[in-house]
Amino acid sequence: MQVHFGKKEFGFFPQTYCLPYDSKLLKRAFEDGSTKQKWIVKPVRSYGFGHSKYFAKIAYL
DSSP states (O other): OOOHHHHHHHEEEEOOOTTTTHHHHHHHHHHHSOOOOOOOEOOTTOOOOTTTEEEESSSGO
């Protein structure tokens, strides 16, 4: 949707990473970002937030 309509209309979608494939991209984004960032990890085949993990340091991943 962002590609088609632009970030002005659909800028609320978070950047996502598929691990382990995107590990380097995630680490770079984590290191370049604010210290107040919060991250969500969802296990494979999970839905909703019941099994999600929240972390603020990449070491917790």
